[in-house]
Amino acid sequence: MISLAISHGRSLTLGAFVSALLLAAYFGVIQGALHRQAQVSIPSPSNRFILEKVSLAPWSDLAYMRIIDTLTPASEFRTPLYDQQYTDMRPHEDGKVVGTYWIDFDKQEQTFEIGIPEWRDSWLNIFISNTPYRISEN
Numbered sequence: 565m566i567s568l569a570i571s572h573g574r575s576l577t578l579g580a581f582v583s584a585l586l587l588a589a590y591f592g593v594i595q596g597a598l599h600r601q602a603q604v605s606i607p608s609p610s611n612r613f614i615l616e617k618v619s620l621a622p623w624s625d626l627a628y629m630r631i632i633d634t635l636t637p638a639s640e641f642r643t644p645l646y647d648q649q650y651t652d653m654r655p656h657e658d659g660k661v662v663g664t665y666w667i668d669f670d671k672q673e674q675t676f677e678i679g680i681p682e683w684r685d686s687w688l689n690i691f692i693s694n695t696p697y698r699i700s701e702n
Contacts, residue, residue: 603617603618608655608662610657613632613669616629617629617651620645628646629646629667641676642695646667647680652666
């Protein structure tokens with residue numbers, strides 16, 4: 565067994581060391597995706613909300629929508645990942661919802677309703693989406 569010496573005389577097996585590095589890199593990628601700059605950022609019609617489209621990565625066809633309530637700018641609401649071909653950022657808003665063509669955000673319940681055709685879920689949504697959502701039939 566190969567061991568690496570680390571501080572205070574402890575040793576760590578090479579397998580555990582590599583696993584720790586891969587895990588750190590993985591969560592670094594997730595954190596990078598969560599804090600990535602938006603490709604599109606538009607105000608809602610009332611100017612209370614900011615709607616942003618964020619690509620998962622430059623080489624990916626996946627994106628998510630981030631909605632920020634300007635009354636509480638520290639909070640952000642993220643959709644699950646969706647295929648970028650369904651990005652239509654023309655905003656709409658009424659007393660109950662704010663959103664775009666395919667995605668609505670219920671302002672009181674703080675939930676998303678997603679109407680993207682041929683919806684496909686991604687295992688990455690457990691890391692990306694932080695808001696309850698419902699997929700509606702098309």
